[in-house]
Amino acid sequence: MKQGKIFSSSREQTLAIAGHFARALQGGEIIFLRGPIGAGKTVFVKGIATALGLKSSPTSASFSLMKKYQNKSHRLFHIDLFRLEEGEVFNLGFEEMLEDEKAVILAEWPDPISRVLPQDRLEMNFILKEGDEREIELRSFGRVSDERLEDLCKIAQP
Numbered sequence: 280m281k282q283g284k285i286f287s288s289s290r291e292q293t294l295a296i297a298g299h300f301a302r303a304l305q306g307g308e309i310i311f312l313r314g315p316i317g318a319g320k321t322v323f324v325k326g327i328a329t330a331l332g333l334k335s336s337p338t339s340a341s342f343s344l345m346k347k348y349q350n351k352s353h354r355l356f357h358i359d360l361f362r363l364e365e366g367e368v369f370n371l372g373f374e375e376m377l378e379d380e381k382a383v384i385l386a387e388w389p390d391p392i393s394r395v396l397p398q399d400r401l402e403m404n405f406i407l408k409e410g411d412e413r414e415i416e417l418r419s420f421g422r423v424s425d426e427r428l429e430d431l432c433k434i435a436q437p
């Protein structure tokens with residue numbers, strides 16, 4: 280396990296960090312986004328999608344819980360399981376995502392699905408500070424996520 284900490288002082292800075300980070304993604308990464316409502320988790324995901332030029336394509340039943348973004352070179356799933364219980368994630372259409380080893384998975388409120396995802400994951404914990412300040416604690420749990428954690432720390436160096 281590796282740990283780190285990065286900071287953002289504005290929405291724009293979070294978008295910029297995410298945009299640079301997007302270029303480090305190889306496919307297959309699993310990223311858990313934790314932290315309270317309004318912390319900036321979705322802003323981070325948007326920053327990645329925008330930088331890669333990705334548009335979301337509609338998914339079926341689970342549309343509000345899962346968005347799929349793709350183009351020729353990248354596939355990305357953004358899920359948000361706020362208020363879902365673990366027993367409720369079956370039959371919601373996550374099979375495609377779970378079988379796709381080359382897609383990047385970005386998960387807000389990931390606990391309901393965390394047990395069926397591989398252990399090698401980067402955890403980003405967004406902490407609200409004064410005003411627009413955010414502290415983002417990083418923890419990684421395997422070879423792939425260790426590398427991404429180091430990428431993020433380099434990108435966000437003050």
Ligand SMILES: Nc1ncnc2c1ncn2[C@@H]1O[C@H](COP(=O)(O)OP(=O)(O)OP(=O)(O)O)[C@@H](O)[C@H]1O
Nearest residue numbers: 287288289290293316317318319320321322411413
């Ligand atoms: N440093 C910052 N980084 C990201 N967003 C910021 C920052 N400072 C202020 N904001 C604002 O905080 C809000 C973050 O909203 P966002 O939807 O990303 O939150 P969230 O963590 O996804 O919450 P939820 O759990 O409800 O999905 C936006 O309105 C954004 O403009």
Ligand SMILES: [Mg+2]
Nearest residue numbers: 320321359387
């Ligand atoms: Mg969100």
